Amino acid sequence: MKIAVLSGKGGTGKTLVSVNLAALEPQSIYVDCDVEEPNGHLFFKPQNNATEKVTVWIPMVQSELCNGCRTCVDFCKFNALAYIKDQLFIFPEICHSCGGCILFCPEGALSEKQKKIGEIRTGVSEGIQVLTGMLNIGEASGVPIIHNLLKEESKIISPSDTFIDCPPGSACIVMESIKDADYCLLVAEPTIFGAHNLAMVHELVKLFHKPNGVVLNKTMDTENPSEQYCKEQRIPIVGEIPYDTELGTLNSNGMIAVREKQKYRQVFLEILNQIKLEAGYETTTNP
Numbered sequence: 001m002k003i004a005v006l007s008g009k010g011g012t013g014k015t016l017v018s019v020n021l022a023a024l025e026p027q028s029i030y031v032d033c034d035v036e037e038p039n040g041h042l043f044f045k046p047q048n049n050a051t052e053k054v055t056v057w058i059p060m061v062q063s064e065l066c067n068g069c070r071t072c073v074d075f076c077k078f079n080a081l082a083y084i085k086d087q088l089f090i091f092p093e094i095c096h097s098c099g100g101c102i103l104f105c106p107e108g109a110l111s112e113k114q115k116k117i118g119e120i121r122t123g124v125s126e127g128i129q130v131l132t133g134m135l136n137i138g139e140a141s142g143v144p145i146i147h148n149l150l151k152e153e154s155k156i157i158s159p160s161d162t163f164i165d166c167p168p169g170s171a172c173i174v175m176e177s178i179k180d181a182d183y184c185l186l187v188a189e190p191t192i193f194g195a196h197n198l199a200m201v202h203e204l205v206k207l208f209h210k211p212n213g214v215v216l217n218k219t220m221d222t223e224n225p226s227e228q229y230c231k232e233q234r235i236p237i238v239g240e241i242p243y244d245t246e247l248g249t250l251n252s253n254g255m256i257a258v259r260e261k262q263k264y265r266q267v268f269l270e271i272l273n274q275i276k277l278e279a280g281y282e283t284t285t286n287p
Contacts, residue, residue, distance in 0.1 A: 001281050004164040004181035006174065006205070007188070008197020010037070013217035013241065014187045016251050018165040019043045020258045020268045026127045028160035031153050033177040034167045035118065035133035035142040042254045046123025046130040052152075053119045054133075054145045056097040057112040061088045065109035072101035072110060078140070094140050118145045120152060126259075129156055142167070146176045154180075170204040178205065183279045184212040185238070188226035195225035202235065213238040213278050215271060236278050239271035 005018040015032075019040055022030040032040040059072075059081070066088050073081045073088075080095040081088060092115055102110045118135040133149040135142040153162060166177040178184055184205040188198040198214065205212045213236040216227055220243050230237050241247070247264060250257045257264035273283040 001183065001276070001279065002162040002164060002181045003183050003185055003275060004166050004178040004210075005185045005187060006166045006178065006201045007168050007186065008170070008194075008200045010168040012168075012187045012189050012194065012197070013215075014168065015040055015043075015165055016247075016257075017185065017187050017215055017217070017241075017268075017271075018163045019256055020264070021272050022128055022161075022163040023126075023256045023258050024265070024269055024272055025160040027129075027158050029129045029131065029153055029156055029158055029162040030165065031149060031162060032130075032132040032165045033146045033149060033173070034165055035135040035145045035149075035173070036167065038132050038134055040165050041121070041123070041130060041132045043256050044123075044125035044128065044130045045254075046121075046125045049121055049123040051119050051121050052148075053116050054148050055114040055116050056144050057099065058092045058095045058097060058115045059090055059099075059101050059110045060113045061090060062109050062111065063087065065107050067107055067109075069106060071104050071106060075100050075104050093138055096140055097144070118142070120145065120149050122152065129158065142173045143176050146173055150177075150180065170200050174201075174204065175208070178208060178210060181210060183275060184208075184210045185275060186212060186214045186235075187217055188214055189217060190219050190222070190224040190226055192225050195229045198226050198229055202233065211279055212236075213275060216240045218243045236274075238274040238278060239267070241267060241271075 005014050007014040022028045032038040070083050073083050078094050078096050080091045117139045121132045123130050133145040167173045188194050214230050219240045258268050276283045
């Protein structure tokens with residue numbers, strides 16, 4: 001089973017949830033698709049790391065063949081090309097590697113070269129496969145890294161589940177992260193803004209027709225707009241994580257709570273089993 005963990009913004013507890021759920025299952029796979037700010041590896045501290053670079057194709061021009069027709073410039077919706085003073089300029093930082101400029105150049109003046117945009121790191125933490133995508137600073141899109149990351153995950157044969165730590169929000173990189181998921185777990189805070197961000201990612205998973213449920217994080221004995229939204233939209237609440245300074249301290253120190261305290265192990269195990277009940281999968285029996 002592939003479980004994607006999402007949130008409408010950063011800081012809701014998405015990585016807290018995905019890391020601790022993955023740590024419950026021996027031989028599970030944890031995939032950090034938050035390629036702009038990956039931090040799951042700081043908790044797992046994987047060993048036997050291997051690194052693979054990720055490249056994309058970007059255009060390059062043979063100036064002697066370019067006649068200044070500007071067909072490529074007009075085609076590019078990202079303004080990655082400009083023709084100035086009888087010379088074609090290419091701005092690789094904003095190129096999205098679609099290849100259209102090369103196809104449409106009537107003079108064949110454009111070709112391709114590879115550019116590194118980031119890397120994938122793989123390692124093991126107490127039997128758990130840890131896959132991390134890292135996007136270089138300033139790159140236009142992390143989609144190619146996430147695509148390669150999930151392709152690498154699909155090669156691993158594991159008797160346990162895969163947990164995908166998605167980027168925050170609802171942009172293209174999130175869509176790429178959830179496209180093959182069996183279940184989407186939405187993490188929400190108990191505030192008006194939390195409910196707004198929950199609604200945003202809920203609309204996304206509905207577009208993808210993904211089974212989904214919500215974990216309410218940092219809950220207190222006060223009104224919870226996110227909980228109210230779930231009731232109005234009839235979204236299953238698969239668990240609650242109370243506001244807890246001890247849990248926050250463990251998390252801020254880069255420690256995996258289910259490995260440190262039995263009480264947290266029980267909290268996250270109940271969440272995982274509820275997810276599997278909702279999705280029709282066999283529950284996990286793990287002390």
